[in-house]
Amino acid sequence: MRPETAAVLGPVLRDWDSSGIGYRVQEDWAPSPYDPPCGPRSAAAVAVVWTADGCGTGVLTGAPGEPVTAQMVLAAADALHDAVVEGRLLGTTTWPPCPLHPGTHPLTPRLHEPDREQSRHPGRDLHPHPGPDRVRHPDPDVVWACARTGQAVCRVGELGSVPAERAPG
Template sequence: MHVQLAGALAPVLADVTATGAPVPRVVDDGWSADPGTATAMLSSGDGRHGAGVSVPLGRPRPEQVSHVAGMVQDWVVDELRGTTATNWPPCPHHPTTHPLEVVVRDGAARWSCPRDGTPVAVVGTLR
């Protein structure tokens, strides 16, 4: 897997693992022919569904982490659909209404409340 994609995925997957969400299997398959993008596939353990994940190469790391976090978040929500709450990661301020969103602020990718913009955690530090 391309080093920039692996680096952007690592903190996001740490959050997935730390919160007990389903962890995707990551397959380096290079599905994009764009030389400015590194790609892989996320899939469930049972092969139920998969989704592509990509990162624009050469962008600042916080932007790459934010970009990847959105795609992983979509995969986790799809994986949870029909089984449990799908607001991953849940907003601690509004846990039953919406998930956190990723924003780049103060030089880092951060999980933040989409309703009031309150930063909750740097991506990779959820517990």
């Protein structure tokens, strides 16, 4: 896999791995959706993630050397989240399940904004609140968040480290 593809898809595919979702990735090139209608055309890297049921989900992964942004990872997480839920790949529409409200709704991917305070313990207590064990981070993270409260549960790519049920905090 190209480094850009791995950077964009890697986090959510780690979550697929931890959930037992089978897949294969096919890389290709497509006309860039950002090119003007007239003028030179460039190519954008596209990855299609194929699931065991034969369905594929396409994700733009950037051109060689293009910086990977949190927005690109968010778009991939959103597309692949929809593929699991709409395709009922795990026989449920609540993937990944919200550990704060078990059995009621899935977590959703979102950007955890820059300049947030968070715990020094990755994947835990990502919501801002004061405390001596806090550190500021300038870059946004892509997180799985509770669809009901918006509370960040873990970074995309770290679902395997989240206990099945977690008491609201």
